[in-house]
Amino acid sequence: MVPLAWAFRLAGHEVTFAAAGDALAVRDAGFLTLDxxxxxxxxxxxxDFQEGPAAERLQQPRxxxxxxxxxxxxPLVVAMWDGYVDGHVRLAERLRPDLIVYDPIFTAGPVAxxxxxxxxxxxxxxxxxxxxxxxxxxxxxxxxxxxxxxxxKGVETxxxxxxxxxxxxxxxxxxxxxxxxxxxxxxxWLLDEGDRxxxxxxxxxxxxxxxxxxxxxxxxxxAEAVDAEFxxxxxxxxxxWSTPLPPNVRVTGWVPLGALLRGSAAAIHHGGAGTTLxxxxxxxxxxxxxxxxxxHINAETLAARGSALTTLIGDLQVPLIERLLTDEALxxxxxxxxxxxxxxxxxxxxxxxLAALYTPDALRPAVV
Numbered sequence: 001m002v003p004l005a006w007a008f009r010l011a012g013h014e015v016t017f018a019a020a021g022d023a024l025a026v027r028d029a030g031f032l033t034l035d036x037x038x039x040x041x042x043x044x045x046x047x048d049f050q051e052g053p054a055a056e057r058l059q060q061p062r063x064x065x066x067x068x069x070x071x072x073x074x075p076l077v078v079a080m081w082d083g084y085v086d087g088h089v090r091l092a093e094r095l096r097p098d099l100i101v102y103d104p105i106f107t108a109g110p111v112a113x114x115x116x117x118x119x120x121x122x123x124x125x126x127x128x129x130x131x132x133x134x135x136x137x138x139x140x141x142x143x144x145x146x147x148x149x150x151x152x153k154g155v156e157t158x159x160x161x162x163x164x165x166x167x168x169x170x171x172x173x174x175x176x177x178x179x180x181x182x183x184x185x186x187x188x189w190l191l192d193e194g195d196r197x198x199x200x201x202x203x204x205x206x207x208x209x210x211x212x213x214x215x216x217x218x219x220x221x222x223a224e225a226v227d228a229e230f231x232x233x234x235x236x237x238x239x240x241w242s243t244p245l246p247p248n249v250r251v252t253g254w255v256p257l258g259a260l261l262r263g264s265a266a267a268i269h270h271g272g273a274g275t276t277l278x279x280x281x282x283x284x285x286x287x288x289x290x291x292x293x294x295x296h297i298n299a300e301t302l303a304a305r306g307s308a309l310t311t312l313i314g315d316l317q318v319p320l321i322e323r324l325l326t327d328e329a330l331x332x333x334x335x336x337x338x339x340x341x342x343x344x345x346x347x348x349x350x351x352x353x354l355a356a357l358y359t360p361d362a363l364r365p366a367v368v
Contacts, residue, residue, distance in 0.1 A: 126273035162340035271295030283338030
């Protein structure tokens with residue numbers, strides 16, 4: 001949401017984020033931010049999910065899931081977040097925004113909009129989406145019942161992928177995906193041009209934190225046999241390895257993904273939406289090793305488009321990495337997808353259209 005929020009600010013609107021946990025990092029992008037769930041950590045969030053009534057079903061493997069099965073579990077996914085809704089709604093009621101832009105998986109946005117009588121817009125973040133109609137189905141409707149409101153009618157969605165990657169109904173607005181990976185002090189070695197192709201490797205921020213660096217072991221084992229430089233970004237400050245690394249593997253802490261990818265010939269990653277779309281926006285061929293949530297869907301969609309390869313991390317073999325680096329059709333399709341993304345309206349153009357949905361009063365926030 002940061003590029004769109006920047007566009008609002010540059011157009012003269014006031015922007016405030018209501019967020020929690022790791023999402024509070026949005027303050028580093030220069031925005032006023034309110035903490036809706038003080039003390040929330042990733043570990044606590046995962047524990048909350050594992051104790052939920054639908055946890056067992058939601059933890060089942062997602063590979064090969066049919067569209068019908070996906071629709072059945074969507075209300076369960078929405079309900080996972082219900083324990084965090086009321087804090088966000090309380091802040092929105094005090095803030096009294098003129099427009100609410102919300103994560104389509106999270107009912108806090110439309111609940112607050114219904115209570116305040118203001119428009120709201122869903123901001124999607126991947127190839128799949130959650131249509132507002134999902135909130136009409138139990139248990140996704142629990143927050144609406146609890147707050148005594150109904151789902152707002154006519155809620156529209158902002159999509160951030162080109163039409164060739166869209167799953168399900170096309171959104172009203174398709175916006176150019178502009179990577180935002182946070183700021184940071186770049187290590188100077190990112191500017192070095194080696195004599196071998198560089199491969200960026202990440203498994204996101206959650207997996208290394210919850211499972212440790214051992215999750216990278218199959219990738220490191222395969223990488224030793226490939227004539228390339230591998231940079232493993234752990235997503236944290238933990239970079240120590242229990243055994244010696246091959247000379248062509250570098251393990252580093254967090255670095256802005258876009259900066260790492262701009263000097264990389266390819267990427268190997270877990271299939272998270274942000275990583276997948278950052279690679280796509282930069283035209284980088286991808287090898288996706290999905291490990292839960294919506295990541296199998298992202299992997300299968302890009303593999304079908306021809307801009308990514310995919311397998312499970314336990315099945316990773318050296319020839320697949322070599323193909324990632326040498327398959328010209330894969331690289332050409334990745335560049336096609338990049339061109340499709342660059343042809344979409346910018347966040348500034350979308351912000352101008354969204355501003356027409358409301359008439360803001362002076363000094364009142366435009367977006368939560």
